[in-house]
Structure formats: structure tokens, C-alpha cells
Amino acid sequence: MGPAATADFYGKLVEETPATGDQSHVPVVIWADPRVPDRSLSLLGLGEDPTPQLQRGVRALKRAGCEVLVVPCNTAHAFVPRLADEAGLELVSIVEVTADALASAGVTTAGLLATSGTLHSGLYADALRERDIAAVKPSDGEQRQVSAAIAAVKSGTVTAGHRTALAEVARSLAERGAERVVAACTEIVLALDSRRVPVPVLDPARLLARKVAAVSLAGGSTRIAGATRP
Structure with missing residues (x-):
């Protein structure tokens, strides 16, 4: 998936965090693996299933100590909810966050x-x-x-x-x-x-960053947000 979008999302997370210094920002582990097969082609029945590679990333983030899973890729949300459940990670869904924002407006x-x-x-x-x-x-x-x-x-x-x-x-x-x-x-x-x-x-990336900052900081300064952008 896109390295440029990964960098963009992390920048937005920093901007949306109400921090007073380094120590009050959200601890983050980024798993960026562009080798994941094309999610869109898979959903269209034209490409390889990305689930095994996505699962590898989710498990790596879990081993790294992450508690919150963030996937700044909309298409990947057709695959990751089940993987988050299997790993015992709280998924902050970019789709749900965006739909909630539209409803609230x-x-x-x-x-x-x-x-x-x-x-x-x-x-x-x-x-x-x-x-x-x-x-x-x-x-x-x-x-x-x-x-x-x-x-x-x-x-x-x-x-x-x-x-x-x-x-x-x-x-x-x-x-x-x-x-x-x-x-x-x-x-x-x-x-x-x-x-x-x-x-x-x-x-949606901006909305997701805002929600992640709120969720992670509410859990305390030791809570880790895992951003996977394979």
C-alpha cells in the first residue's frame, strides 16, 4: 500500500494530538510493508488474497506491544476487522469514524x-x-x-x-x-x-487521526497505537 499515504497519516496524527511536548504524543509503531497484494484487485476477484500478509503485519504489531490497531487504508478494512479480533487488538475503523462524522453533520x-x-x-x-x-x-x-x-x-x-x-x-x-x-x-x-x-x-485519514489521538490518550500515556500500512 502507499508509503506517501502512510507518511501523510502519521503527520496528521501528530497534528491532531493535543500535546505539550514529545512526551505527551501518542507512542506509535508503524508497520509499512508494500509487498501486500493489491486489496482492490482481490476484492474484484482479479488478484491474490492479501489476508496472510496483512495478518503477518497485525501479529507483528501485537508482539511489539500495540493495543490499538489503525489501518489508514480504506480498502484493507474489508479484511482487517477479523484479523484485529483474532489478535486481541482494538481496531479504530476509518470507515466507521467517517460514517459517524457524516451522520453527526x-x-x-x-x-x-x-x-x-x-x-x-x-x-x-x-x-x-x-x-x-x-x-x-x-x-x-x-x-x-x-x-x-x-x-x-x-x-x-x-x-x-x-x-x-x-x-x-x-x-x-x-x-x-x-x-x-x-x-x-x-x-x-x-x-x-x-x-x-x-x-x-x-x-477520512484526518478524521481517523483525530479519533486515534482521543482513544489512545484516553487509555493513558503508556498506551500504544499501531498504524499498519502494509
């Missing part, structure tokens, strides 16, 4: 920018439906543009064309009734200019 319709695998799995659609929020998804053609932008972030080759295409897709979601656009892939925020979108853009 009184949103009734949200647009989704995500990997094809995330959309196919229904991760967000199901979580939103439980909160009486309708999900608006890109068309097939628009989704190809979203996928291209995500791939460009992962390869470090984002162009102005990718940024423009993402903004156009986000505007299309707003035109179809989305009151918020959810950047439901942690690479999206690294390529999308939210100023070009007519409705607020939610950054």
Missing part, C-alpha cells in the same frame, strides 16, 4: 471517491446505509479516472490532468446530490484540490 447523501474494490465491497455504502445516508458513486468512466489518479499517487507521477479529473468527478457527485464528498482512499487527498469542489470534502 446531518448529511443525508454523500459522494464516494474510492478504489474499485472499496466500492465493490460495499464497505462505505453499508456503513452509510446503517445511518440512513445515501451513497453516490462515480460512473464507470469516472471510476477509471479515479483509479488512474490513485495509481499515480502510488507511483509518484501525479499530473495536473489527474488533479483536474478528480475534481471533475467530485463535482459530478455534488451535482447528483452529494452534500459531502468522501475521499475514501488515503491517496485521494494527495491528488484532489478540495477548493475546486463545490461541497465540503471529508478526509
Whole structure:
């Protein structure tokens, strides 16, 4: 998964922690293993199951003393809840945190920018439906543009064309009734200019960082948050 999104998430965790110095920040162990098979392709039935490699990372974090599992990859949430339960780790779900934020804001319709695998799995659609929020998804053609932008972030080759295409897709979601656009892939925020979108853009990584800081600090200064971004 994406090293750039990993670095972005950790920076946001630091920013969202109400610390007065080094010692009051959240202790973190980061497991970053980009060898994990593509989660989206697996969910679409086109690739290898990433579960064994994800399980390896979760177990490593458990051995390192982590108590809270954080996975700043939306698509991986189709696999990790069971692995967190097996390891005895508390999972702070990026999907649930984001869905809760939308519900708290009184949103009734949200647009989704995500990997094809995330959309196919229904991760967000199901979580939103439980909160009486309708999900608006890109068309097939628009989704190809979203996928291209995500791939460009992962390869470090984002162009102005990718940024423009993402903004156009986000505007299309707003035109179809989305009151918020959810950047439901942690690479999206690294390529999308939210100023070009007519409705607020939610950054799940930012929401997750805020929640992790609150959960971890509530558990005491010795509590460790494990951020796995394989």
C-alpha cells in the first residue's frame, strides 16, 4: 500500500494530538510493508488474497506491544476487522469514524471517491446505509479516472490532468446530490484540490487521526497505537 499515504497519516496524527511536548504524543509503531497484494484487485476477484500478509503485519504489531490497531487504508478494512479480533487488538475503523462524522453533520447523501474494490465491497455504502445516508458513486468512466489518479499517487507521477479529473468527478457527485464528498482512499487527498469542489470534502485519514489521538490518550500515556500500512 502507499508509503506517501502512510507518511501523510502519521503527520496528521501528530497534528491532531493535543500535546505539550514529545512526551505527551501518542507512542506509535508503524508497520509499512508494500509487498501486500493489491486489496482492490482481490476484492474484484482479479488478484491474490492479501489476508496472510496483512495478518503477518497485525501479529507483528501485537508482539511489539500495540493495543490499538489503525489501518489508514480504506480498502484493507474489508479484511482487517477479523484479523484485529483474532489478535486481541482494538481496531479504530476509518470507515466507521467517517460514517459517524457524516451522520453527526446531518448529511443525508454523500459522494464516494474510492478504489474499485472499496466500492465493490460495499464497505462505505453499508456503513452509510446503517445511518440512513445515501451513497453516490462515480460512473464507470469516472471510476477509471479515479483509479488512474490513485495509481499515480502510488507511483509518484501525479499530473495536473489527474488533479483536474478528480475534481471533475467530485463535482459530478455534488451535482447528483452529494452534500459531502468522501475521499475514501488515503491517496485521494494527495491528488484532489478540495477548493475546486463545490461541497465540503471529508478526509477520512484526518478524521481517523483525530479519533486515534482521543482513544489512545484516553487509555493513558503508556498506551500504544499501531498504524499498519502494509
